[in-house]
Amino acid sequence: MISCTNCGTPLNSRMINTNVMMACPSCDGFLRADVYPALFKELSGGEPGETILTDSLASCFFHQDKKAVIPCESCGRFLCALCDIEFNNLHMCPLCLEKGKSKKKILNLENRRTCYDTIALYLAIFPMLLFFWPTILTAPMVVFMTAWYWKKPTTIVPRTKIRYILAFLIAALQILGWIVVFVLMITR
Amino acid sequence: MNHNTKEKYKRLPGKSGFIILYSSKLWMGSDHLLLVHSVAGVEKYNRFYYRDIQSIITSKTITGKIWNVIIGVLLGIFLLLATTTQSGWSGFNTVMAAGFFLWLTIHLWRGPTCNTFLQTAIHTKKLSSLNRTKNTKKSMDRLKIVIEKTQGKLSPEVFKENVLKQPMDSGLRGTTAVYTPAKREPRHETGKIHALLFALLIIDAFFIIPTFFLTHVSFTIFSTIISLAVIITVIIALVKQAGSTIPGAIQKMTWTSMVFICISLILGYGFSLTMAFENMEVAYNQWELFKRVSKISPLDNTFMMGLHIYSLCGSFLIGIPGLVLLKHYWRNKRRASIE
Structure with a gap:
């Protein structure tokens, strides 16, 4: 059942999939509810794996007494219905899936990334806005970060290298500024 | 084993958070919706596969109106002060009034605020990037097309029929009984x-x-x-x-x-x-x-x-x-x- 997010009143069929905001009959709050067939789909419980009754049948690598139904598309191990994990239209064993996640080989399993381009840009801008003097340290750091992480992947969504370029340019200008300051101090 | 093929994501309208500290955006992939939370350069991802999405519900909130009143009051105060004060303070108050006017204009242009929730069989997630009705409508319309392409269409008649068939305590197996974000x-x-x-x-x-x-x-x-x-x-x-x-x-x-x-x-x-x-x-x-x-x-x-x-x-x-x-x-x- 779908209910109003404000008052919890169940929504009637006239209020769903209208594509416009409608007033809730109970609280008068405006809402739009897009409901899809998955709401009424039963969750599958998973296959338990069929027990081997004759010696001629291939067994699962992880469960010797279970019948193999499919090989892992990554390592080739035979898998029973319980061990077979379908992911990204591929059949894999739990070990390969775990390895793929820990070694970041499967993009769709990645749930965290550090974007060094963003950090470099922040490091280039904020010390300059707060107090200028920390840039004597942060500017070389930004140049180093830009060079070191240039080829490392940033975010998983499309992004250009503009942050690195901007960070590098700002840091280069800061370094240039400090050089001018030092030269002026020495010559005086 | 390398399944790291680059997924082609398309950005959905809407963004929440403060530019530096926190931001939340939605991206459409080929078979899933990606929610990206970014905190000071570290991104966290949540994926919602189109085949698993049960519903997306958005409801209008009064947060935007409250903010408009607060900004409007501040704008009024600074305008009053700018017209009544002389010397340096007048300039300061004028700048502040201009700032609040700009803020109010942006706020009004972005439109009314809303809360948007996405429901699957096992959880309900607040989509914080969809916090303005204007952007939420655009995003929901675009999502509707791809989700219906994956799952098919659900007509109000079928919905009514299935709701009547559903036991109230159907729980997590099948449908979520009551649409509430918090399970506690x-x-x-x-x-x-x-x-x-x-x-x-x-x-x-x-x-x-x-x-x-x-x-x-x-x-x-x-x-x-x-x-x-x-x-x-x-x-x-x-x-x-x-x-x-x-x-x-x-x-x-x-x-x-x-x-x-x-x-x-x-x-x-x-x-x-x-x-x-x-x-x-x-x-x-x-x-x-x-x-x-x-x-x-x-x-x-x-x-x-x-x-x-x-x-x-x-x-x-x-x-x-x-x-x-x-x-x-x-x-x-x-x-x-x-x-």
């Missing part, structure tokens, strides 16, 4: 701390009134102590109201007090800094500076007058409705317990 039982909260907060705001307002006619250090000391108590109380109230039975209107009122207090603090801090610059001989002696500030009458200083009017209006406008809402809440609770 709401914690019971009496609202005493909220009452204290609203009462303190009103008391604070009563302490401001005499300062228009009398200037004495004792008034400033009392006012400072009450302000500190208000800050502590608002923090406790915000912590206590999270996941509690306190009605949404009171919760919003508490958040409004928080915003009001933050603005007061910023303005007060700005005023103290100005005073320190104007009285450099006592700038390093906090007590002397405090005494000097206490001796200034709002009638002699337009910025202080504006600050006092703002505090007075804010305290009464939040404190009184807050107490009225609490009274309703307590009355309803009493009635429910009798029944």
